[in-house]
Amino acid sequence: MSELYDRLREAIQDERPVALATVIEGHNAGAKLVVEPDGDVIGTLGHPELDRIVSRDAVGELAAGRTGVRHYGAEGQARETDVSVFIESFSPPPIMIVFGAVDFTAALVRAGKLLGFNVIVADARSVFATVKRFPMADRVMVAWPDEVFDHYGDRLGPHDAVCILTHDPKFDVPAVRRAVATDVGYIGVMGSRRTHATRLDRLHEVGVDQKGIDRLMAPIGLDIGSRTPEETAISVCAEIIANRTGHAAPSLRDSEGPIHRPPAEG
Amino acid sequence: MKEILADLDAWRAEGRQVALARVVNVEGSGPRDPGAAMAVSDNGDVIGSVSGGCVEGAVVGEALDILETGERRMVSFGYSDDEAFAVGLTCGGTIHLFIEPLDW
Numbered sequence: 244m245s246e247l248y249d250r251l252r253e254a255i256q257d258e259r260p261v262a263l264a265t266v267i268e269g270h271n272a273g274a275k276l277v278v279e280p281d282g283d284v285i286g287t288l289g290h291p292e293l294d295r296i297v298s299r300d301a302v303g304e305l306a307a308g309r310t311g312v313r314h315y316g317a318e319g320q321a322r323e324t325d326v327s328v329f330i331e332s333f334s335p336p337p338i339m340i341v342f343g344a345v346d347f348t349a350a351l352v353r354a355g356k357l358l359g360f361n362v363i364v365a366d367a368r369s370v371f372a373t374v375k376r377f378p379m380a381d382r383v384m385v386a387w388p389d390e391v392f393d394h395y396g397d398r399l400g401p402h403d404a405v406c407i408l409t410h411d412p413k414f415d416v417p418a419v420r421r422a423v424a425t426d427v428g429y430i431g432v433m434g435s436r437r438t439h440a441t442r443l444d445r446l447h448e449v450g451v452d453q454k455g456i457d458r459l460m461a462p463i464g465l466d467i468g469s470r471t472p473e474e475t476a477i478s479v480c481a482e483i484i485a486n487r488t489g490h491a492a493p494s495l496r497d498s499e500g501p502i503h504r505p506p507a508e509g
Numbered sequence: 510m511k512e513i514l515a516d517l518d519a520w521r522a523e524g525r526q527v528a529l530a531r532v533v534n535v536e537g538s539g540p541r542d543p544g545a546a547m548a549v550s551d552n553g554d555v556i557g558s559v560s561g562g563c564v565e566g567a568v569v570g571e572a573l574d575i576l577e578t579g580e581r582r583m584v585s586f587g588y589s590d591d592e593a594f595a596v597g598l599t600c601g602g603t604i605h606l607f608i609e610p611l612d613w
Contacts, residue, residue: 245521247613252514267533267607273581275613310544312534329533329607331544333511 247286250277251333258335258361262301264288269326270317280305288328293319297328305332308402336361337402339483340395341380342388342418343409344371347433350472351406352380354480360404365391367414388414392421399427404483406463410434416445423455429483431463435502460486462502466493470503510546513557517548517611526551527611528572532559536587537602548611551576559606560586571608581609 247263254261254277264276271289278284278301287294296319304310310331316323339355341348344366355362356379365384366372372385384391399405405422409415410433419442422430434442439461446456464478465485485492495502510531520527532545540561547557547565549572558565564586571584587603 245613248521248611252518255511255514265531265607265609267583273609273613310542312543329531329543331510331531 247275247277250285254279255333260305260335261333262305263331263333264297264301265329265331267312267327267329271326276301278302278305288326290318293317293326295319296321297330301330301332304330305334308332308334334402337404338363338395338399339404339406340365340391340399342366342391342405342407342414343411343433344368344373344376344383345408347408347472347475349377349379350476351408351479352377354473354476355404358480358483363391363395366409388418388421391418392425396421396425399425401426401428402487403427404429404431406431406433406479408433408463410438412442412445415442416449419446419455419459420449420451423451423458429486430459431479431482432459432461433463434461436462460494460496462495464495466495466498466502468504468506510544510557513546513548516556520548520550520554521611526576528576528608529611530559530568530572530584530606530608532604533583533607534605535602536605539602539604541604549573549576560604564604568606568608575608576610579610579612581607583607 251261251263260280262278266272266274266288274288276284276286276288276298278298280302284298288297293315300313312327312329314324315326317325336359339360340363341351342365344364348364352362352364361381363382364377364380365386367387369385372383374383377383405427407415407418415432460482464475465482467478469475469478482494528549530547532541532543534543541559545559547555547559549555549569555569559568583605585603585605
């Protein structure tokens with residue numbers, strides 16, 4: 244009886260993408276399909292052709308990360324509305340990779356977890372990149388950026404984030420170079436405006452083009468006057484949200500002057 | 510629904526009857542997106558949420574009724590409904606829920 248639920252739960256727990264299609268109006272309300280991206284399907288909505296069409300649509304919705312209601316004829320016909328099907332996409336948690344095991348990292352890991360990210364901390368220095376320092380991280384890697392991107396690069400998409408906090412050119416130049424070669428939705432790079440200006444020269448030297456440079460949110464974060472690691476983590480996470488939703492927010496990249504200026508009077 | 514899976518598992522292990530309410534559609538300004546879910550057990554315990562707290566009370570009533578009758582159905586809450594004066598969304602939108610027994 245609970246085969247559908249069990250299959251759904253297993254996929255979600257294993258962090259595999261899965262869609263649940265439920266008839267919510269029309270014949271067979273409550274009938275369900277559990278659909279995996281490879282087209283593996285269990286359940287039925289009551290008609291084989293409807294099952295086939297809805298499964299196909301569910302795979303598409305899953306790929307796009309969409310959840311919503313679609314309408315069909317009783318046998319899956321388009322432009323008919325006999326049957327309403329709620330297709331719910333369950334995607335694995337988005338990934339946040341934080342480069343640099345620095346003061347700001349622990350707070351950003353916590354804020355990233357709050358937003359539901361699968362958070363990976365990476366630093367080449369084994370003394371700093373420890374589970375003990377970042378107990379909330381899903382993974383702590385003692386690694387150079389190349390190794391991290393060899394492992395995660397292909398998986399990164401519009402909902403994922405790369406935050407480069409090292410402000411050490413040895414580390415952040417290769418991290419940026421590899422990050423802009425992925426489809427990751429957000430790339431934030433920490434450092435003062437002056438640091439970033441010299442960083443840009445190095446990035447040009449290693450072949451990062453203007454299109455890549457334009458993707459960088461640097462200095463990282465929204466211009467909300469944050470100072471502490473925790474406040475900075477909030478400003479970075481808020482920028483990640485604004486970046487994903489396309490809403491206007493006061494990014495430091497788009498303003499001028501000191502990042503840490505005295506509070507406004509009044 | 511992800512957030513309530515662990516609790517759902519526990520309820521199922523205890524053999525509780527459970528009704529699942531999911532937001533399937535939102536018109537206008539709604540507090541939670543499609544996919545937001547809450548569940549109600551046969552003794553009235555609640556996990557999850559489908560709005561900012563505006564309609565949860567009414568959903569519990571519907572869910573307990575559905576557990577009794579076994580009839581899954583769509584339930585809508587919105588400012589334009591008559592019922593909105595009793596339980597509506599403060600944000601002015603309309604949400605459509607599908608509520609059903611978790612018997613699958």
